[in-house]
Amino acid sequence: MARFPVIRLGRLLIATVLEELRDSDAVDLREELSEALEKTGALGVLLDLSAVEMVDSFLGRLLGDVALCAQLLGAHTVVVGLRPAVAITLVELGLQLKGVHTALNPEKGSALLRSLIARDGHAKRPNGR
Amino acid sequence: MVVEASVGIAGEDDIVAARQLARETAKGLGFGMVDQARIATAVSELTRNIVRYATEGRGNAVIRTLSGPDGRRGIEVVVTDDGPGIADVEQVMQEGFTSGNGLGMGLPGTRRLMDEMDIQTALGSGTTITIRRWRR
Numbered sequence: 001m002a003r004f005p006v007i008r009l010g011r012l013l014i015a016t017v018l019e020e021l022r023d024s025d026a027v028d029l030r031e032e033l034s035e036a037l038e039k040t041g042a043l044g045v046l047l048d049l050s051a052v053e054m055v056d057s058f059l060g061r062l063l064g065d066v067a068l069c070a071q072l073l074g075a076h077t078v079v080v081g082l083r084p085a086v087a088i089t090l091v092e093l094g095l096q097l098k099g100v101h102t103a104l105n106p107e108k109g110s111a112l113l114r115s116l117i118a119r120d121g122h123a124k125r126p127n128g129r
Numbered sequence: 130m131v132v133e134a135s136v137g138i139a140g141e142d143d144i145v146a147a148r149q150l151a152r153e154t155a156k157g158l159g160f161g162m163v164d165q166a167r168i169a170t171a172v173s174e175l176t177r178n179i180v181r182y183a184t185e186g187r188g189n190a191v192i193r194t195l196s197g198p199d200g201r202r203g204i205e206v207v208v209t210d211d212g213p214g215i216a217d218v219e220q221v222m223q224e225g226f227t228s229g230n231g232l233g234m235g236l237p238g239t240r241r242l243m244d245e246m247d248i249q250t251a252l253g254s255g256t257t258i259t260i261r262r263w264r265r
Contacts, residue, residue, distance in 0.1 A: 020149070022141045023177070054148065054166055056173040057235055085166035093170060093238035094224070 004029050006036050012113055013040065013075075014106070016048040026062040033066055037073040043120075044113035045070050048106060050081030060095040067099040076116040077101065080109035132157075133193040138179045138210075139186060147190045148173040151206055154192050158202050159264060167242040168204060171260055174239045175208040183212030183255075195261065203244075203263040211255035218248050 003025050006015045013036055021029065033045060047066065049055070055063070067077040078101040082090075090097070101116070103109035132154065136147040152169040160168065172190065179188035188210030195203035215221055221236050240246045243260040250256040 020145055022145055024141060053152070054169045054173060056170045056177070057238060058173075058177060083162070083166070085162040088163050089166045089170050089242065092167070092241045093174075094241070095238070 004032070006032060008036075008040050008042060011042055011117060012044045012046055012110060013037065013042045014046045014048065017052050019051065020053065021059060023058055026059050030062060030066045030069060034069045034073060037070060037075050041074075043075050043117045044110075045075055045077045046106060046109050046113060047077060047079045048081045048109075049079055049086070050083065052086065053083070055082075055086050055090055055095070057093060057095060060090060060093070060097060063100050064098050067097075067101075071099065076113055078103050078109040078113050078116075080104065080106050131194050131196065133191060136176075136190045136192070138176050138188045138190055138208075140180060144173055144176045144180060147176045147192070151190075151192050151204070154194065155204050155262075158194055158204060160204070160262070164262060168206075168262055171239045171242045172206055172208075174235045175206070175258055175260070178235060179208065179210045179212070183210035188212070195263070197263065201263050203261055205259060205261045207257060207259045209255065209257045214252045214254055214256055215248070215250040216252055218250060222248075 003019055003021065004015050004017045006013055013033065015033060063079060070077045080103045082102060101112060103112050134150055136143060136150060138147060148169040151172040152165050155165045155168045176190055180186045188208065191207045193205050195205050197203060224237050239260065243262050245261040247259045
């Protein structure tokens with residue numbers, strides 16, 4: 001079963017983490033999202049973590065890596081659905097999700113992505129995908 | 130009643146098993162969602178250190194319930210390995226210090242998530258880290 005199905009919706013990729021990630025799953029997530037960005041030319045990644053009960057320093061760093069890889073591939077990343085308990089733990093742990101935009105829920109996250117993409121102001125991809 | 134369980138740590142699946150067991154134990158003790166997340170995260174950090182740094186990446190995590198003299202309930206996790214040990218505990222407790230490919234926030238971050246943390250270590254004789262959190 002897919003641990004994090006990735007679907008394409010227009011210019012966005014939507015990835016939903018469905019279950020507790022082992023370290024190697026988190027690395028797979030970064031690679032699969034990067035490959036999907038390359039394949040689809042999507043301009044934004046919406047990463048739904050509402051099912052995730054814990055983000056430790058490893059997963060936190062991976063999220064930063066996902067955003068950096070996406071940026072190098074011309075896409076913005078917005079993490080949505082962080083649980084309050086996870087947010088508090090992240091702050092206490094001292095983790096800063098550098099380069100990672102966040103939004104409360106998928107609706108606000110996709111609106112943020114659209115505005116980030118609009119702010120870029122030009123079609124990044126010559127084929128206009 | 131004290132409940133105790135032990136998880137052998139030898140790989141990333143065991144990190145997940147240990148933190149899930151710690152979370153379930155904390156939930157059973159009546160800890161709230163934030164404390165459950167704190168405890169699971171702390172156990173994840175400490176058991177990952179074993180997989181990363183201990184000899185052959187092996188060690189052990191014991192999770193047990195506590196009853197304080199004042200009737201308070203708590204959870205204790207003792208994470209042990211017979212790895213190389215920590216040369217300078219003060220140094221690893223400093224913000225931003227990292228000896229390997231970590232983020233340098235593992236131990237100080239874990240300390241902040243818990244009420245108590247104790248580190249017993251010596252070069253060549255492994256490390257035992259005990260963390261506790263009490264119900265408010």
